[in-house]
Amino acid sequence: xxxxxxxxxxxxxxxxxxxxxxxxxxxxxxxxxxxxxxxxxxxxxxxxxxxxxxxxxxxxxxxxxxxxxxxxxxxxxxxxxxxxxxxxxxxxxxxxxxxxxxxxxxxxxxxxxxxxxxxxxxxxxxxxxxxxxxxxxxxxxxxxxxxxxxxxxxxxxxxxxxxxxxxxxxxxxxxxxxxxxxxxxxxxxxxxxxxxxxxxxxxxxxxxxxxxxxxxxxxxxxxxxxxxxxxxxxxxxxxxxxxxxxxxxxxxxxxxxxxxxxxxxxxxxxxxxxxxxxx
Amino acid sequence: xxxxxxxxxxxxxxxxxxxxxxxxxxxxxxxxxxxxxxxxxxxxxxxxxxxxxxxxxxxxxxxxxxxxxxxxxxxxxxxxxxxxxxxxxxxxxxxxxxxxxxxxxxxxxxxxxxxxxxxxxxxxxxxxxxxxxxxxxxxxxxxxxxxxxxxxxxxxxxxxxxxxxxxxxxxxxxxxxxxxxxxxxxxxxxxxxxxxxxxxxxxxxxxxxxxxxxxxxxxxxxxxxxxxxxxxxxxxxxxxxxxxxxxxxxxxxxxxxxxxxxxxxxxxxxxxxxxxxxxxxxxxxxxxxxxxxxxxxxxxxxxxxxxxxxxxxxxxxxxxxxxxxxxxxxxxxxxxxxxxxxxxxxxxxxxxxxxxxxxxxxxxxxxxxxxxxxxxxxxxxxxxxxxxxxxxxxxxxxxxxxxxxxxxxxxxxxxxxxxxxxxxxxxxxxxxxxxxxxxxxxxxxxxxxxxxxxxxxxxxxxxxxxxxxxxxxxxxxxxxxxxxxxxxxxxxxxxxxxxxxxxxxxxxxxxxxxxxxxxxxxxxxxxxxxxxxxxx
Numbered sequence: 001x002x003x004x005x006x007x008x009x010x011x012x013x014x015x016x017x018x019x020x021x022x023x024x025x026x027x028x029x030x031x032x033x034x035x036x037x038x039x040x041x042x043x044x045x046x047x048x049x050x051x052x053x054x055x056x057x058x059x060x061x062x063x064x065x066x067x068x069x070x071x072x073x074x075x076x077x078x079x080x081x082x083x084x085x086x087x088x089x090x091x092x093x094x095x096x097x098x099x100x101x102x103x104x105x106x107x108x109x110x111x112x113x114x115x116x117x118x119x120x121x122x123x124x125x126x127x128x129x130x131x132x133x134x135x136x137x138x139x140x141x142x143x144x145x146x147x148x149x150x151x152x153x154x155x156x157x158x159x160x161x162x163x164x165x166x167x168x169x170x171x172x173x174x175x176x177x178x179x180x181x182x183x184x185x186x187x188x189x190x191x192x193x194x195x196x197x198x199x200x201x202x203x204x205x206x207x208x209x210x211x212x213x214x215x216x217x218x219x220x221x222x223x224x225x226x227x228x229x230x231x232x233x234x235x236x237x238x239x240x241x242x243x244x245x246x247x248x249x250x251x252x253x254x255x256x257x258x259x260x261x262x263x264x265x266x267x268x269x270x271x272x273x274x275x276x277x278x279x
Numbered sequence: 280x281x282x283x284x285x286x287x288x289x290x291x292x293x294x295x296x297x298x299x300x301x302x303x304x305x306x307x308x309x310x311x312x313x314x315x316x317x318x319x320x321x322x323x324x325x326x327x328x329x330x331x332x333x334x335x336x337x338x339x340x341x342x343x344x345x346x347x348x349x350x351x352x353x354x355x356x357x358x359x360x361x362x363x364x365x366x367x368x369x370x371x372x373x374x375x376x377x378x379x380x381x382x383x384x385x386x387x388x389x390x391x392x393x394x395x396x397x398x399x400x401x402x403x404x405x406x407x408x409x410x411x412x413x414x415x416x417x418x419x420x421x422x423x424x425x426x427x428x429x430x431x432x433x434x435x436x437x438x439x440x441x442x443x444x445x446x447x448x449x450x451x452x453x454x455x456x457x458x459x460x461x462x463x464x465x466x467x468x469x470x471x472x473x474x475x476x477x478x479x480x481x482x483x484x485x486x487x488x489x490x491x492x493x494x495x496x497x498x499x500x501x502x503x504x505x506x507x508x509x510x511x512x513x514x515x516x517x518x519x520x521x522x523x524x525x526x527x528x529x530x531x532x533x534x535x536x537x538x539x540x541x542x543x544x545x546x547x548x549x550x551x552x553x554x555x556x557x558x559x560x561x562x563x564x565x566x567x568x569x570x571x572x573x574x575x576x577x578x579x580x581x582x583x584x585x586x587x588x589x590x591x592x593x594x595x596x597x598x599x600x601x602x603x604x605x606x607x608x609x610x611x612x613x614x615x616x617x618x619x620x621x622x623x624x625x626x627x628x629x630x631x632x633x634x635x636x637x638x639x640x641x642x643x644x645x646x647x648x649x650x651x652x653x654x655x656x657x658x659x660x661x662x663x664x665x666x667x668x669x670x671x672x673x674x675x676x677x678x679x680x681x682x683x684x685x686x687x688x689x690x691x692x693x694x695x696x697x698x699x700x701x702x703x704x705x706x707x708x709x710x711x712x713x714x715x716x717x718x719x720x721x722x723x724x725x726x727x728x729x730x731x732x733x734x735x736x737x738x739x740x741x742x743x744x745x746x747x748x749x750x751x752x753x754x755x756x757x758x759x760x761x762x763x764x765x766x767x768x769x770x771x772x773x774x775x776x777x778x779x780x781x782x783x784x785x786x787x788x789x790x791x792x793x794x795x796x797x798x799x800x801x802x803x804x805x806x807x808x809x810x811x812x813x814x815x
Contacts, residue, residue, distance in 0.1 A: 221686060226683055
């Protein structure tokens with residue numbers, strides 16, 4: 001992988017990469033310092049309800065209808081949203097990579113079987129499928145994260161499978177085979193690293209859409225009522241959107257920024273990994 | 280002239296009785312006495328989507344709201360609770376109070392063309408006695424219904440039932456066709472979802488998740504009525520979208536606080552809309568925290584008292600209910616002026632005391648400051664129960680009770696609480712009905728602990744003295760003595776708190792100013808709407 005250095009330089013020359021990194025860093029910082037600045041339960045009632053942003057310097061983003069600090073909420077919400085984005089993307093990547101790699105590498109009936117499975121999951125409207133999963137298993141952080149991972153892996157599986165189909169006939173794979181490497185080693189140490197660039201780009205999209213999906217669930221009242229996420233803050237605030245719009249606008253803006261940042265990063269990675277596209 | 284609520288109105292709205300009423304009775308729907316107009320389609324909003332249309336066994340609010348358009352009762356009730364003949368024309372009561380005779384209306388036909396007779400009434404009342412969550416109490420003394428002729432029924436009772444004449448509205452005691460229900464399982468009869476009644480509107484269709492259509496009954500017994508051609512029932516699950524639907528004129532009417540309290544002030548400024556607080560006397564609503572007394576923690580009186588000391592009802596009233604109501608003091612709603620007494624024990628808001636009680640109960644805090652952990656299920660109707668749940672979790676965290684909230688749909692909630700009894704404590708809103716024997720007794724009477732029956736004694740409360748008082752009030756013919764029995768009952772329950780009553784709610788209807796005659800009775804838009812009409 002001698003192209004690493006050049007790819008990194010291309011990445012760092014890209015202004016959207018910097019913008020994405022900057023916003024991501026800010027969100028990560030919020031998540032990391034939530035416990036430091038706002039120890040205790042972010043859902044605690046700490047002040048008068050409906051304080052507008054700026055009205056009381058102690059609560060720079062105001063308070064909601066139960067007198068909960070919106071600033072504490074968005075800091076802690078960053079944790080939940082990022083956690084869901086990263087963990088469900090990891091679940092999705094694990095399943096998708098395994099299915100795609102095994103199918104693409106071995107071909108034949110294994111491939112047929114796994115492709116059919118992938119298609120079967122893909123034909124179900126994923127958000128509705130997710131709502132059903134969450135409704136059956138109670139909305140908790142764990143079931144929501146797992147659910148998002150379980151409904152979104154087919155994209156990854158198809159991508160990985162295509163990459164494996166492309167790579168498995170190449171010389172370095174034949175060389176590995178003729179040296180008698182076991183299958184798992186060829187899959188994970190030889191082919192997978194070469195299939196990584198498109199996978200990394202897809203991952204950024206998956207993280208972003210997982211954050212959005214959780215927000216949509218929470219907005220519909222199917223979030224985990226025990227942890228505060230940005231989507232849930234919007235869902236709580238929307239009943240008073242005319243009179244206290246900041247309750248929806250603040251977490252809404254954060255979701256937009258975070259998803260934008262993740263997408264910018266993904267795009268920059270894509271450009272860096274595919275130099276031919278950029279120029 | 281538009282109804283405008285002054286900024287002080289939140290509290291004023293909450294004050295029940297004539298003063299608050301008169302200020303709100305002004306909408307022009309009442310002042311203008313025009314000739315009714317025939318025709319038009321009424322767009323009626325309910326939330327959530329009903330689970331059925333005949334409240335024989337499932338008395339979920341939305342079902343009750345719609346039922347009477349199709350299925351009628353023996354009597355209606357004017358705003359002053361005087362009787363309005365419906366399927367019954369008149370009644371006579373024997374001096375010992377044990378024999379109640381009704382003369383029924385003649386020439387009435389079911390929507391499928393069969394004649395309505397005394398056999399239908401006898402069948403319906405005996406069915407309500409076993410299937411209806413409140414019917415068990417209402418008809419407990421009813422032994423037999425005799426049908427001396429096709430249009431006379433005689434109710435034979437083993438003891439007097441003074442409350443029974445209050446329970447005959449179609450929403451409380453629906454009269455259903457015997458030829459449809461006889462021999463079937465009442466709760467699962469398919470006609471619960473496609474009812475056949477005698478009412479002014481016929482059921483036409485129910486597209487699940489979308490709408491229902493009720494068509495005018497051309498052969499309605501009250502010739503010339505109904506004035507409307509059709510009712511389209513809309514389900515809009517999102518609270519903000521419901522407010523917008525009213526503002527844009529997409530729906531004409533909705534009741535039982537159809538929009539968030541927070542939007543009411545804004546909607547009261549919309550010139551095309553009116554707000555009506557009358558028409559809820561038949562069943563005022565009371566919000567409560569209901570404990571499962573089979574739970575080892577909530578079985579201890581100290582724990583329930585600690586919860587009562589830790590929850591500030593005033594915060595719930597002001598921040599979740601936006602001041603639309605009053606803090607409840609006990610199991611009977613303030614609107615039931617004749618039965619209500621404020622002279623009961625109150626557990627004042629006092630977290631210190633709550634902590635002491637929990638220490639006394641042998642539930643010390645662990646290293647994380649947690650004494651014990653329980654789950655809380657808010658009733659999944661409207662936003663207020665979830666918001667109340669969020670407040671309750673915070674309030675109890677202060678005294679070391681760790682609460683996990685669970686959200687679910689209505690069917691899951693009912694199964695969890697009343698069938699599986701897989702819950703610790705809930706917060707919900709219950710109707711008090713027109714008489715405590717009918718609306719209140721069911722939650723506290725040990726004989727109404729019936730797993731599987733929605734809105735029965737879900738806490739599994741059992742107190743022999745309370746049973747005795749409630750059973751005495753069921754048959755007491757002397758009104759003053761009956762009131763005293765209920766006062767004694769309130770005093771005991773306010774101490775025991777199997778259910779912590781939190782808010783006596785002021786409910787309202789939102790309607791287009793073009794809709795007239797929507798609230799003529801004590802049950803407002805729950806009634807049959809035979810006389811409602813639309814002007815353009």
